[in-house]
Amino acid sequence: MDIDFITQILFAAIKTGTPLLLIALGEVICEKSGVLNLGQEGMMLMGAVVGFLAAYTTGSAGLGIIGAILMGMIMSLIFAFLVLHLGANQVATGLALTIFGTGLSAFVGADVVGQTVQGFQPIIIPLLSDIPILGKVLFTHDLLVYVSFAMAGAVAYVANKTRTGLILKAVGENPHAANAIGIKVLRVRYCAIMFGGAMAGLSGAYMSLVYTPMWIENMSSGRGWIALALVVFASWRIGNIMLGAYLFGLASIMHLVLQGMGWSISPNLLAMLPYVATVVVMVIISADHFKEKLLAPRSLGKPFDPRQMA
Amino acid sequence: MIQITPRIEASKFMTFASPLLAILLTLIFGSILFTVLDKDPLEAMHLLLIAPLSDAYNISEMLVKMGPLLLCAVGLSLCYRANLWNIGAEGQLLMGALGGSAVALQFVDSEAWFALPLTLIAGIISGMIWAAIPTLLKLKFNSNLILTTIMFNYIALYMLLWGVHGPLRDPEGFGFPESAIFSDATLLPLLSEDGRVHIGILFAILLSIFAAFVLAKSHLGFQIRVFGADEPAAKYAGFNHKKLTWCVMLFAGALAGLAGVSEVAGPIGQLVPGISPGYGYSAIIVAYLGRLHPLGALLSATFMAVLYMGGDLAQIEMGIPIAVVGMFQGVLLFFLLACDFFIHYRLTFTSYSQYKH
Numbered sequence: 001m002d003i004d005f006i007t008q009i010l011f012a013a014i015k016t017g018t019p020l021l022l023i024a025l026g027e028v029i030c031e032k033s034g035v036l037n038l039g040q041e042g043m044m045l046m047g048a049v050v051g052f053l054a055a056y057t058t059g060s061a062g063l064g065i066i067g068a069i070l071m072g073m074i075m076s077l078i079f080a081f082l083v084l085h086l087g088a089n090q091v092a093t094g095l096a097l098t099i100f101g102t103g104l105s106a107f108v109g110a111d112v113v114g115q116t117v118q119g120f121q122p123i124i125i126p127l128l129s130d131i132p133i134l135g136k137v138l139f140t141h142d143l144l145v146y147v148s149f150a151m152a153g154a155v156a157y158v159a160n161k162t163r164t165g166l167i168l169k170a171v172g173e174n175p176h177a178a179n180a181i182g183i184k185v186l187r188v189r190y191c192a193i194m195f196g197g198a199m200a201g202l203s204g205a206y207m208s209l210v211y212t213p214m215w216i217e218n219m220s221s222g223r224g225w226i227a228l229a230l231v232v233f234a235s236w237r238i239g240n241i242m243l244g245a246y247l248f249g250l251a252s253i254m255h256l257v258l259q260g261m262g263w264s265i266s267p268n269l270l271a272m273l274p275y276v277a278t279v280v281v282m283v284i285i286s287a288d289h290f291k292e293k294l295l296a297p298r299s300l301g302k303p304f305d306p307r308q309m310a
Numbered sequence: 311m312i313q314i315t316p317r318i319e320a321s322k323f324m325t326f327a328s329p330l331l332a333i334l335l336t337l338i339f340g341s342i343l344f345t346v347l348d349k350d351p352l353e354a355m356h357l358l359l360i361a362p363l364s365d366a367y368n369i370s371e372m373l374v375k376m377g378p379l380l381l382c383a384v385g386l387s388l389c390y391r392a393n394l395w396n397i398g399a400e401g402q403l404l405m406g407a408l409g410g411s412a413v414a415l416q417f418v419d420s421e422a423w424f425a426l427p428l429t430l431i432a433g434i435i436s437g438m439i440w441a442a443i444p445t446l447l448k449l450k451f452n453s454n455l456i457l458t459t460i461m462f463n464y465i466a467l468y469m470l471l472w473g474v475h476g477p478l479r480d481p482e483g484f485g486f487p488e489s490a491i492f493s494d495a496t497l498l499p500l501l502s503e504d505g506r507v508h509i510g511i512l513f514a515i516l517l518s519i520f521a522a523f524v525l526a527k528s529h530l531g532f533q534i535r536v537f538g539a540d541e542p543a544a545k546y547a548g549f550n551h552k553k554l555t556w557c558v559m560l561f562a563g564a565l566a567g568l569a570g571v572s573e574v575a576g577p578i579g580q581l582v583p584g585i586s587p588g589y590g591y592s593a594i595i596v597a598y599l600g601r602l603h604p605l606g607a608l609l610s611a612t613f614m615a616v617l618y619m620g621g622d623l624a625q626i627e628m629g630i631p632i633a634v635v636g637m638f639q640g641v642l643l644f645f646l647l648a649c650d651f652f653i654h655y656r657l658t659f660t661s662y663s664q665y666k667h
Contacts, residue, residue, distance in 0.1 A: 038456065042640070078644065082644065082647050086647070086648055086650075087651065087654070088647040088648070088651070089647070091395055091456065092598060092647060093644075093647055095397070095594055096595075096643035097640070098640075099591060099592075099594075099639055099640040099643065100637060100639075100641060101640070102640075103633050103634070103635070103636025103637030103639060103640050104637040104640065105633075106633030106636065106637075107631050107633040107636075107637050110631040221464070222460070225457065225460045225461070225464075226461075228457060229454070229457045229461070232454060232457070266475070266476055268468045268469075268471040268475060268476075269468065271468045271471075272464070272468040275461040275462075275464040276465060278457070278461050279447070279453075279461045279462070282457060282458065283453050286451060286453045286454065287452060287453075
């Protein structure tokens with residue numbers, strides 16, 4: 001293995017990890033507000049198909065991105081209304097969102113399967129990209145990868161250093177106390193859920209406009225679910241999420257690595273790797289029951305109904 | 311003025327009316343959608359809901375789809391009642407098909423009477439194993455059951471693909487990813503001369519009655535109900551949570567495995583990559599629509615099978631993509647969850663005159 005090969009692998013790991021990072025950043029904010037949205041996969045697929053359709057019809061990838069983000073937000077609003085206003089079970093509603101999104105995306109995308117669009121060109125950042133190895137790995141990507149870097153920084157900053165982050169935390173840890181000091185719990189949760197939807201839509205657009213770039217039914221192939229697991233074993237910490245996303249990017253391209261090293265294993269067995277890795281890491285992390293309880297937002301998955309406060 | 315007020319007791323009426331209301335709303339949604347898409351809504355609805363029940367062949371095909379849906383949904387109903395979020399029916403079904411096929415392919419040239427029972431047992435055990443691993447991980451390592459079962463669905467899918475592309479591929483199949491065709495000795499007996507409906511559907515119906523009986527009359531069923539209603543109370547009563555979890559999960563795995571092996575040893579007759587059009591996921595909706603009761607699942611599985619069959623017909627007759635079925639399922643679950651709101655809340659109409667006093 002030479003340096004070039006390693007550089008290429010790391011570059012690909014970042015590219016493959018980016019959709020996971022984007023969607024996990026949205027989900028972590030959502031979970032910090034105490035809401036577990038299992039509809040990630042559905043929102044991502046809808047983002048992917050709408051982003052693709054918008055870019056395909058208008059010829060502008062930028063409009064595709066905007067369309068995908070809006071679609072993700074609309075999807076998340078359905079979820080938000082059901083769980084926040086009607087007190088529906090978050091697990092069941094999230095599953096419904098995924099089933100709905102999977103079906104609807106296949107339905108509206110049926111006509112454009114196999115078409116391609118002009119995606120984003122890589123932007124090579126001057127000077128920084130000249131750093132040996134790291135420069136090539138980090139700074140020769142397309143726009144959305146840089147956006148994901150920036151989003152990771154912004155989310156970490158807002159969540160940990162600002163008043164907004166504190167409110168979010170208060171709502172997620174103890175909505176009753178937050179309500180008592182005058183925070184509008186449902187409004188905060190609406191915002192958090194919609195941010196999650198926007199990021200899921202963006203992540204979908206990355207899949208259909210940059211990564212492939214085309215629309216294929218079910219093209220997210222479980223990334224929404226892996227992102228959910230990623231948030232758990234990153235212990236709701238942004239830095240860990242970033243690292244985890246790239247590790248999973250690496251796991252997803254392992255078949256290329258092994259082929260490069262001259263191994264021959266069934267591609268179907270290698271395709272299991274990200275899912276197996278998810279299970280293994282989840283087992284290792286959550287075996288420490290105490291730690292997980294300590295780190296998870298305390299009201300995660302529990303409904304909050306201001307009607308019953310009076 | 312319309313006000314929302316909490317009910318003092320959960321409404322029995324709404325518990326049963328809610329699924330019907332949700333189905334009605336879904337149909338209205340569908341009609342609007344078809345009108346927007348410039349397809350005749352009446353024709354589409356006829357194809358989706360009535361045509362599947364119109365002749366013997368269609369009913370037989372409908373029953374073929376109902377079997378796996380019902381088997382998976384009965385298992386999931388018990389899981390969800392016990393607060394075990396098993397999303398893994400799809401993977402357990404696929405593993406049942408894979409495990410069953412591995413055994414059935416040993417009997418390709420055989421007429422042995424025990425070939426079919428062995429095939430079915432292999433399928434059931436494969437499904438149970440696939441349910442057992444996430445259960446073990448949950449109980450031993452406290453891992454999240456939803457996420458592990460989902461991951462196991464994907465792993466099962468690739469196991470199946472590996473099987474049909476690799477060790478189980480028909481050596482004389484010109485490289486197609488298909489197994490050899492099973493011998494008659496490993497096929498489930500057909501129920502009627504025309505059509506593909508086989509005795510698997512009877513297994514499914516009997517098992518759902520059995521599960522209803524267990525739930526209503528046995529100590530185990532009582533424990534499941536208490537755990538679902540009030541977990542701390544169940545623990546306080548000293549119910550063994552581990553044992554209960556194992557029983558329910560293995561039962562669900564066995565049923566999903568049986569569903570899988572019944573597909574390959576039933577209507578399909580060989581192992582192919584496309585065993586299931588997402589039966590395991592649809593079964594989640596079937597379970598909810600059936601109010602998490604095995605007998606309710608019997609009704610809702612019938613409805614869902616009609617919808618699947620109708621989706622096939624609508625695709626052939628009107629060129630409506632089959633994906634519309636998946637979308638309707640999602641919409642149906644949304645409406646159901648929304649209607650369920652009124653189990654615990656009601657609308658009260660207050661007139662202004664009340665405020666005068």
